[in-house]
Amino acid sequence: KTKIIAIANQKGGVGKTTTAINIATTLVALGRKVLLIDIDGQGNASTGLGVNSSDRKFSTYDVLADGKQLDEVIVDIENVDGLSLAPASSDLSSVDVELVDDRQRVLKLKQAIEKIENKFDYVFIDCPPSLNLLTVNAFAAANSVLVPLQCEFFALEGLSQLMGTIKEVREALNPTLQIQGVVLTMYDKRNNLTTQVEDDVRENLGELVYDTVIPRNVRLSEAPSFGLPALLYDPKSLGSVAYQRVAIEFMKRENDK
Amino acid sequence: KTKIIAIANQKGGVGKTTTAINIATTLVALGRKVLLIDIDGQGNASTGLGVNSSDRKFSTYDVLADGKQLDEVIVDIENVDGLSLAPASSDLSSVDVELVDDRQRVLKLKQAIEKIENKFDYVFIDCPPSLNLLTVNAFAAANSVLVPLQCEFFALEGLSQLMGTIKEVREALNPTLQIQGVVLTMYDKRNNLTTQVEDDVRENLGELVYDTVIPRNVRLSEAPSFGLPALLYDPKSLGSVAYQRVAIEFMKRENDK
Numbered sequence: 357k358t359k360i361i362a363i364a365n366q367k368g369g370v371g372k373t374t375t376a377i378n379i380a381t382t383l384v385a386l387g388r389k390v391l392l393i394d395i396d397g398q399g400n401a402s403t404g405l406g407v408n409s410s411d412r413k414f415s416t417y418d419v420l421a422d423g424k425q426l427d428e429v430i431v432d433i434e435n436v437d438g439l440s441l442a443p444a445s446s447d448l449s450s451v452d453v454e455l456v457d458d459r460q461r462v463l464k465l466k467q468a469i470e471k472i473e474n475k476f477d478y479v480f481i482d483c484p485p486s487l488n489l490l491t492v493n494a495f496a497a498a499n500s501v502l503v504p505l506q507c508e509f510f511a512l513e514g515l516s517q518l519m520g521t522i523k524e525v526r527e528a529l530n531p532t533l534q535i536q537g538v539v540l541t542m543y544d545k546r547n548n549l550t551t552q553v554e555d556d557v558r559e560n561l562g563e564l565v566y567d568t569v570i571p572r573n574v575r576l577s578e579a580p581s582f583g584l585p586a587l588l589y590d591p592k593s594l595g596s597v598a599y600q601r602v603a604i605e606f607m608k609r610e611n612d613k
Numbered sequence: 614k615t616k617i618i619a620i621a622n623q624k625g626g627v628g629k630t631t632t633a634i635n636i637a638t639t640l641v642a643l644g645r646k647v648l649l650i651d652i653d654g655q656g657n658a659s660t661g662l663g664v665n666s667s668d669r670k671f672s673t674y675d676v677l678a679d680g681k682q683l684d685e686v687i688v689d690i691e692n693v694d695g696l697s698l699a700p701a702s703s704d705l706s707s708v709d710v711e712l713v714d715d716r717q718r719v720l721k722l723k724q725a726i727e728k729i730e731n732k733f734d735y736v737f738i739d740c741p742p743s744l745n746l747l748t749v750n751a752f753a754a755a756n757s758v759l760v761p762l763q764c765e766f767f768a769l770e771g772l773s774q775l776m777g778t779i780k781e782v783r784e785a786l787n788p789t790l791q792i793q794g795v796v797l798t799m800y801d802k803r804n805n806l807t808t809q810v811e812d813d814v815r816e817n818l819g820e821l822v823y824d825t826v827i828p829r830n831v832r833l834s835e836a837p838s839f840g841l842p843a844l845l846y847d848p849k850s851l852g853s854v855a856y857q858r859v860a861i862e863f864m865k866r867e868n869d870k
């Protein structure tokens with residue numbers, strides 16, 4: 357059965373896209389068939405995998421706003437054999453307003469994924485930094501939500517709002533929606549704030565928090581400028597190794613369910 | 614004449630809120646009367662100045678969606694004598710949809726600010742990480758836009774989209790809207806990516822880019838957990854000193870216009 361995971365956190369710049377690209381790539385390296393759906397108007401997951409805006413014939417905007425099939429939008433990633441992508445486009449940022457009169461507006465992505473899901477083992481959805489219609493579409497379509505959490509005060513602030521929205525979608529739209537887990541990102545053990553945030557989160561969320569943390573590592577932020585996941589750009593870097601461990605922990609958690 | 618500045622960049626986590634809080638505080642320390650308007654549903658600028666969500670009787674949501682006067686929403690910041698804040702609330706994230714049928718929806722903030730602007734020398738607007746109705750409201754109300762730019766590849770990617778939206782608002786709503794400047798944030802000179810981004814931005818945007826850069830400095834991210842601007846939390850820290858210099862460069866650029 358295909359597993360559909362939204363990667364979300366309305367706090368900006370916490371590592372959603374970096375997590376989506378690098379977990380997806382590791383799972384492909386482990387032989388799984390993976391689709392990454394980019395529903396952020398910035399299109400960072402698309403660019404980070406080498407699919408520039410000029411190469412995107414259609415995008416997830418066409419799926420959500422014009423009823424195009426995901427099949428017609430999906431491209432194969434040249435550098436990562438076995439990874440498919442549904443790229444984003446900048447007009448996604450106006451979808452909220454365009455679909456306001458459509459009673460099915462929160463179910464567009466779910467309906468689109470249902471038609472193609474059997475082709476993949478995992479479908480990941482990279483969300484924008486907001487709790488808008490796009491993120492709600494992802495929550496309605498997903499089995500679970502993976503939450504990258506930057507070890508910073510402001511990032512911790514937003515966690516209860518995020519959990520609240522997940523609960524609302526579970527009650528109104530998707531009764532089986534769960535939290536897949538919380539991954540601590542940009543972890544710097546020399547920094548007090550990091551350990552304070554970690555202690556706080558592990559105390560409140562316990563088992564949900566992954567054992568593996570992602571250290572701050574410049575190779576992770578260099579890789580997208582080459583259109584490559586870190587796993588291909590610099591496989592032995594601290595960042596790459598950490599994401600490989602996170603992907604393995606992800607699969608273990610999925611199998612233990 | 615009051616100057617109204619939107620602090621915006623749809624890329625998440627680039628330092629918008631940190632820039633808004635610390636420039637506003639420095640200008641107050643230099644004797645100016647400053648209002649900070651928080652229109653991000655996360656409410657980080659409000660919390661970062663010690664105004665927790667339980668202390669916010671009204672918010673900018675009430676101004677935009679219910680026509681409340683800014684006067685009724687503004688609070689004085691206890692720790693920073695002379696700084697006023699219009700706090701945010703989490704229901705801001707549904708404003709796009711709620712105002713969709715209101716023909717004046719992009720001018721709500723502008724109309725609200727016009728009624729109170731003579732009371733302040735500077736009005737700063739902290740924007741959410743998106744190019745939605747809230748950010749368009751800020752662009753319609755502002756004289757100029759200050760753009761914090763993180764020295765990272767993904768952050769650079771989004772710059773042309775941001776500039777495009779500013780141009781659209783200038784042509785449709787606000788003919789005098791300008792770019793006030795671009796401030797490089799989380800600058801780490803040991804990191805190749807930082808200098809590559811800097812070279813790229815200075816080449817393309819020239820004079821618009823501030824001479825002063827903001828280094829990555831942990832004291833900047835610790836301060837908000839005490840409800841204090843860095844200038845009060847640790848005035849001699851590298852981050853604080855850099856923001857004081859940016860604020861002075863900001864005033865110089867405003868006076869030179």
Ligand SMILES: Nc1ncnc2c1ncn2[C@@H]1O[C@H](COP(=O)(O)OP(=O)(O)OP(=O)(O)O)[C@@H](O)[C@H]1O
Nearest residue numbers: 368369370371372373374485571572573577625765
């Ligand atoms: N562990 C890390 N170490 C160093 N840099 C990182 C790390 N993770 C992400 N980055 C960099 O930090 C920035 C923010 O990460 P990313 O864009 O993945 O976050 P995001 O949550 O997707 O942002 P947005 O909210 O804008 O969608 C990017 O420039 C990225 O390259």
Ligand SMILES: Nc1ncnc2c1ncn2[C@@H]1O[C@H](COP(=O)(O)OP(=O)(O)OP(=O)(O)O)[C@@H](O)[C@H]1O
Nearest residue numbers: 368508625626627628629630631742828829830834
């Ligand atoms: N120069 C800096 N050095 C170190 N940390 C910083 C710096 N500037 C900001 N930070 C921290 O980085 C994180 C992101 O900054 P901030 O929240 O100000 O960005 P933002 O653009 O307002 O984010 P959002 O897009 O979510 O509104 C925060 O945790 C903040 O404390």
Ligand SMILES: [Mg+2]
Nearest residue numbers: 372373396400
């Ligand atoms: Mg992203």
Ligand SMILES: [Mg+2]
Nearest residue numbers: 629630653657
């Ligand atoms: Mg902010």
